[in-house]
Amino acid sequence: MLKVKTKTRKFRKIADDIRSDVKAPLVEALEKFYKNPMMQFHIPGHTAGRASYRPFKKLIGSRALLLDTTDEFDNLGTLHPATGPIKEAQELAAQAFGAKRTFFLLGGSTIGNLTLAMCMSKKGKKVIVNRNCHRSILTGMIISGAEPVWILPEKLNEWSLWGEIEPAEIEKALKENDDVAMVWITNPTYEGVVSNIKAIANICKKYDVPLIVDEAHGCLWNFNKKLPQSSLHLGADAVVHSLHKTGGSMSQSSMLHIPEGSKFDPDEIERTLQLLQTTSPSMLLMASLDAARANLESKHGKKQLNRAIQYAKYIRKRLHNIEGVHVLEATENFNQDITKVFVKVDGLSGKRLESILEIDFDIEVESASDIGVLLLINIGNTKQEIQYLVDSIEKIAHSNYSDIYYIEKRKHMPMLTPKIVMNPREAYYGDKETIEKEKATGRISAEVIAECPPGISILLPGELITEEHLPYLNEYKYLEVIKE
Numbered sequence: 253m254l255k256v257k258t259k260t261r262k263f264r265k266i267a268d269d270i271r272s273d274v275k276a277p278l279v280e281a282l283e284k285f286y287k288n289p290m291m292q293f294h295i296p297g298h299t300a301g302r303a304s305y306r307p308f309k310k311l312i313g314s315r316a317l318l319l320d321t322t323d324e325f326d327n328l329g330t331l332h333p334a335t336g337p338i339k340e341a342q343e344l345a346a347q348a349f350g351a352k353r354t355f356f357l358l359g360g361s362t363i364g365n366l367t368l369a370m371c372m373s374k375k376g377k378k379v380i381v382n383r384n385c386h387r388s389i390l391t392g393m394i395i396s397g398a399e400p401v402w403i404l405p406e407k408l409n410e411w412s413l414w415g416e417i418e419p420a421e422i423e424k425a426l427k428e429n430d431d432v433a434m435v436w437i438t439n440p441t442y443e444g445v446v447s448n449i450k451a452i453a454n455i456c457k458k459y460d461v462p463l464i465v466d467e468a469h470g471c472l473w474n475f476n477k478k479l480p481q482s483s484l485h486l487g488a489d490a491v492v493h494s495l496h497k498t499g500g501s502m503s504q505s506s507m508l509h510i511p512e513g514s515k516f517d518p519d520e521i522e523r524t525l526q527l528l529q530t531t532s533p534s535m536l537l538m539a540s541l542d543a544a545r546a547n548l549e550s551k552h553g554k555k556q557l558n559r560a561i562q563y564a565k566y567i568r569k570r571l572h573n574i575e576g577v578h579v580l581e582a583t584e585n586f587n588q589d590i591t592k593v594f595v596k597v598d599g600l601s602g603k604r605l606e607s608i609l610e611i612d613f614d615i616e617v618e619s620a621s622d623i624g625v626l627l628l629i630n631i632g633n634t635k636q637e638i639q640y641l642v643d644s645i646e647k648i649a650h651s652n653y654s655d656i657y658y659i660e661k662r663k664h665m666p667m668l669t670p671k672i673v674m675n676p677r678e679a680y681y682g683d684k685e686t687i688e689k690e691k692a693t694g695r696i697s698a699e700v701i702a703e704c705p706p707g708i709s710i711l712l713p714g715e716l717i718t719e720e721h722l723p724y725l726n727e728y729k730y731l732e733v734i735k736e
């Protein structure tokens with residue numbers, strides 16, 4: 253009991269310190285709302301949790317339900333157009349990230365990508381895009397009718413991963429194609445590989461084409477100099493950040509930033525977002541974005557991030573010293589976000605390593621491929637957890653775990669260049685039929701198949717299905733194809 257009290261007091265002290273250090277207007281507005289309850293004759297119909305399923309309420313706590321409200325009520329402001337504390341919170345986020353305008357997203361970075369696609373990539377125009385883009389970018393092309401022009405990043409064959417995007421490849425694609433609506437780059441990759449955005453931005457400027465950077469996995473960069481520089485400061489015209497991935501906000505909450513001098517019109521972005529976002533935005537999610545930004549700006553949050561970077565360095569060093577364990581490191585060819593640690597262990601596939609960590613050590617990793625596992629060293633991880641993680645991998649490397657079951661199992665991510673034979677939008681809305689996978693070779697895909705994580709496509713609408721796709725489709729019995 254004493255222990256709990258001490259912890260609560262310590263927690264309160266940290267909360268008070270942070271409050272005197274940084275502002276979080278939306279968190280404060282929500283607190284006021286909580287302290288001044290009103291009789292509710294409006295949505296959400298669970299009425300401050302009174303009509304919630306009891307076991308659920310017990311599980312998440314009644315306060316979470318009391319706080320579950322949407323915009324437009326109780327002086328909390330509105331999201332579209334941004335007013336009141338929501339507007340203030342977005343403005344503080346823009347300042348913190350160095351943007352001219354920042355928009356809160358409630359359907360993840362996915363909504364940000366769809367918005368950007370609707371704003372810029374018109375029907376028949378081309379979008380220069382890296383092969384390992386997230387499926388939301390493909391959805392954006394289905395909506396807009398744009399044509400992809402693929403850029404193949406470097407292949408890190410030993411790791412079966414995509415590497416950096418060569419600026420020269422972007423220039424080549426711009427030279428070879430008219431009608432380019434924009435260049436759309438993913439940076440960093442899911443596994444932390446960083447491309448030379450400055451060089452890519454300069455090329456885009458030379459050709460007067462906007463550059464979008466899907467920086468979903470790089471939202472911490474602006475808060476510590478030891479991390480790579482954010483594309484917001486390197487010449488991008490728009491950047492999306494999944495704050496919920498590594499920034500500390502709640503799942504689904506993300507941000508879209510428009511920097512000073514961008515080719516995007518922020519008012520058009522706002523209008524498009526209004527079409528795509530929910531009309532009942534969750535105050536909890538929005539306040540969690542305000543809170544995450546405030547935490548990252550606070551002394552406490554800066555310490556947490558600095559510690560995570562130290563832990564990442566420590567993990568890398570320890571893992572390098574274990575025989576049979578290998579860690580993806582930056583080379584002279586590419587830079588890296590060191591908080592994303594991709595590890596492989598000799599004799600084990602990534603899937604097998606993932607299952608050993610989970611079953612025998614109660615450790616859940618971010619993702620696993622045929623080759624290795626991805627560990628995210630987060631701002632919330634503790635020293636004990638880091639220690640336990642490295643010790644566990646060491647034990648695994650020194651044991652005789654076998655991998656008979658997994659070795660032949662489903663392959664993870666194809667590193668093929670999609671053969672696009674039909675516009676993705678036309679294929680998606682075309683006449684289709686569902687056929688057995690074995691009969692699909694030579695046919696045109698009418699669907700996106702991209703398993704998450706990492707959400708990189710195995711097949712997309714308009715792509716020719718070949719023998720090479722089959723090992724990646726073991727879990728699919730049927731495929732949607734264009735009718736002949």
Ligand SMILES: Cc1ncc(COP(=O)(O)O)c(C=O)c1O
Binds near residue numbers: 466506707
């Ligand atoms: C590169 C990239 N962009 C965008 C997204 C979509 O992000 P969200 O899950 O926030 O919608 C993801 C998700 O994994 C991603 O990896």
